[in-house]
Amino acid sequence: MADLPLPPGSTIGILGGGQLGRMLSQAASRLGFDVVILDPEENSPAGRVSRGQIVAAYDDPTALNVFGRVCDVVTFEFENVPAASVERLAEAGALVAPGPTALAVAQDRVDEKTFLNAVGATTVKFAAVDSVDDIMAELDQVGLPCLLKTRRDGYDGKGQAWIRDYTNVPEAWAAIGGRPAILEAKAAFTRELSIIAARGRDGAVAVYPLGENKHAGGVLRTTNAPAQIDAKTEKRAKAIAASILDGLAYVGVIGIELFDLGNGTLLVNEIAPRVHNTGHWTQDGCVCDQFEQHIRAVAGWPLGPTKAHAQVEMTNLLGDEVEQWSKLAAKPDQRLHLYGKAEARPGRKMAHVNRVRPL
Structure with a gap:
């Protein structure tokens, strides 16, 4: 495992080759670090401004092995990288930040809100739901209107649907693909x-x-x-x-x-x-x-x-x-x-x- 603080000339690994990885790589370069990207897309935006890129799936064991060996520290640019991949890197001795716990919490909206409330960071009322019947049973507690979101994945408004009344529950459930979900109360925010x-x-x-x-x-x-x-x-x-x-x-x-x-x-x-x-x-x-x-x-x-x-x-x-x-x-x-x-x-x-x- 690398000694800290990392000196200039060390290698930082970034899981993900999109725009956030690109701007992280540019910042690392200014501080004298080399950067290696792991991303399944060839010629990724981040890969083109970095020392190198490993083109492979995020859960490819061979790629993760090589990635962990050539990098002094590993980070990620988006939260949909498999938490298991980050755990694998950490277990193999790679220095990973943020750690797999933060990634796992952020990947599941129910786990995320449960954690937030536990540390005093209040959220709207919510309930975990796995079926139309679950939604119907929780509506009185959560209140109408409310927002139905997939527990995992989904970004920029994807994987979610508003429930305005009891009649559009089946439609909302179908709109998110009938997947494990979270029901969130509407926040009266300014x-x-x-x-x-x-x-x-x-x-x-x-x-x-x-x-x-x-x-x-x-x-x-x-x-x-x-x-x-x-x-x-x-x-x-x-x-x-x-x-x-x-x-x-x-x-x-x-x-x-x-x-x-x-x-x-x-x-x-x-x-x-x-x-x-x-x-x-x-x-x-x-x-x-x-x-x-x-x-x-x-x-x-x-x-x-x-x-x-x-x-x-x-x-x-x-x-x-x-x-x-x-x-x-x-x-x-x-x-x-x-x-x-x-x-x-x-x-x-x-x-x-x-x-x-x-x-």
Whole structure:
């Protein structure tokens, strides 16, 4: 096992070759690290800016063996990497961060909400359901309307359906594919906030200013940060972040989505054990962005500063919106971040742009 902190020239392995892996690799390169990607897609966005890529399934035992041997530390860019693969790497002696526990908790929405409530990070009412009959039995407790979501997988609004009354329960169950699910009460929130936080190997915690998020069709469109919040809300958000990080003995950056009910009352919507779309504003709003922060944490380096030096509006570019790149690149107050994806499918995240203004 590698000695910590990792010196420049060490190799960091990233499970996943998408845009988050790409930006993590770029940050690692700035700090003098080499990066190896494991991803089943040849010529992945992250692989093209890294020292190398192993093209294999995430659960390929031979690939995981090689990956663990050539990397001094392993991390991941998205939470749908099989938790068993991360456990296999750790059991073989690889240094993995965040650990398999955080990944397993985030992969199952019932386990996630159970954990959150156990550490004092309150959520909406919820119930685990495995059939139409289960849903009917829980509706009085959870309340109408409510949201039905698959327990596992699902992102950007996929794998979920609203239940407005008893009559559309079978339709909602069919819409999510009749899979094990969670029933969530509707939150009477005024806005969605998010907080990006990090925990180092020494237990130190660093928290970025909160962002305010706007969604369309279940997909994040914009994040404005720092959000306009009062001291009570900020204090509560930081306490939630610290309780989650410590509860998981976490190492790395985590994204936490919050429902703001007003008067300092916050409910946790979900957590993501990785760098997060709502933290992209830090690339142009902070000295140490979320990607560098994550690399610092997993490599055992001191955490970097999180204070904002600019007001940033981050906007996702979906599908053929990326064709505006020339126009956007010409704007002096905007920074364009392209992901290097070959195909601009409808709704696919292709890039983001940060509009920067003075604080």
